[in-house]
Amino acid sequence: MASCACPTEHGRTAIDGYDPAARVKALEQVLVEKGYVDRAALDVIVETYAREVGPMNGAKVVARAWIDADFRTRLLEDGTAAAAELGFGGRGGEHLVIVENTPKLHNLIVCTLCSCYPWPLLGLPPVWYKSPPYRSRAVIEPRAVLRDFGVNLPETTAIRVWDSTAETRYLVLPLRPEGSEDLSEDRLASLVTREAMIGTGLALAPAVAAI
């Protein structure tokens, strides 16, 4: 894709001539013909992740935690059970752990070994999350990674990186931005970006979100 900012991911040719678009088309044909897969089931899977599951789910969880102290306590205690209260859970989020930012501590989520990510709350991971630059650097120079996202934390802010090396899946509960005291739950959710819930960003200031 010419418009894409990730040159190692798209628009390049495999060194052995492998053509994924042609291979996947032929593979689907053979798997359907042999009765191993049902095309309608494939469509359900694609629809689920293209439309129904995404960062808007996680944003609702965060907004609820900001306005409901009891929910926040339950969320930090047992992320899976608390997310289920809002109807979120399932594949790629069987064991959810939510970690809380404070003025002195910033959390960052990575999977150095593959692409583990809390699917029911954030949907499928973006390309950068799955790519070598993020996976290699997040654990050794997270402050520099944050600067790639335009986030400059004071040197005195402690950073905690969670490498998701098991089926436990992490989500960051970001700090509630100043000036958001009077906002509704829906408006609060609109301040919560995917990056804020991975830890590569902060929740938006209300004025920024309104633009």
Added chain:
Amino acid sequence: MNGAQDLGGAMGFGPVRPEKDEPVFHASWEERALALTLAAGALGEWSIDEGRYARESLHPALYLNASYYEIWLRALERLLREKALLDEKELDGGQVTSPPAPTRLPRLTPEGARRLMAMGTPYRRQPSAPARFAVGSRVRAKVINPRGHTRLPRYARGKEGVVERVHGAHVFPDASARGESQPVWLYTVAFSARELWGEGADPALTVSIEAFEPYLERCEPKS
């Protein structure tokens, strides 16, 4: 295995480049690669850990050059061949040349797919022994270099840390990737950046991994 997937602490890959307004998929073949991987996986012929092992077994030059869904697709082809669901001619030619093989689970229906997405497949199991470690235990990640699948990243091997959370007994990926079932205790173990990266490390950085009990040994307090 010490494959190209084990990237923590590697250098030279350049900056992280977030894509503005990134779409969920960048091409329609990516949608099909994802859906085929999940639907074929639902036949029960391999575990998620065998799937990961198939991806990390790709030649490092291929792994690092491929887009993520290309890695998934190459691994899916390998698993289908290894489990004898498809043969080489079918993979290369796109034509059916052999009868279907029996599978452990039936073909995924649309309703089954909805259920699979909504319910997931929990990995917590009944423990077969008490936990060896507790919150606060000082532990060392073992130095191991298994040829098979492991979830202990190289950067943590031999390093001392502290158990911070106990997650119960979970499916052990190293065994599951061999088709064996062996639930073991799972912990979050936190390491100081100084312990992991040595001199010059960020003094305000702590990194944790999710460590299965067989990866860990008790660490005697330093005298």
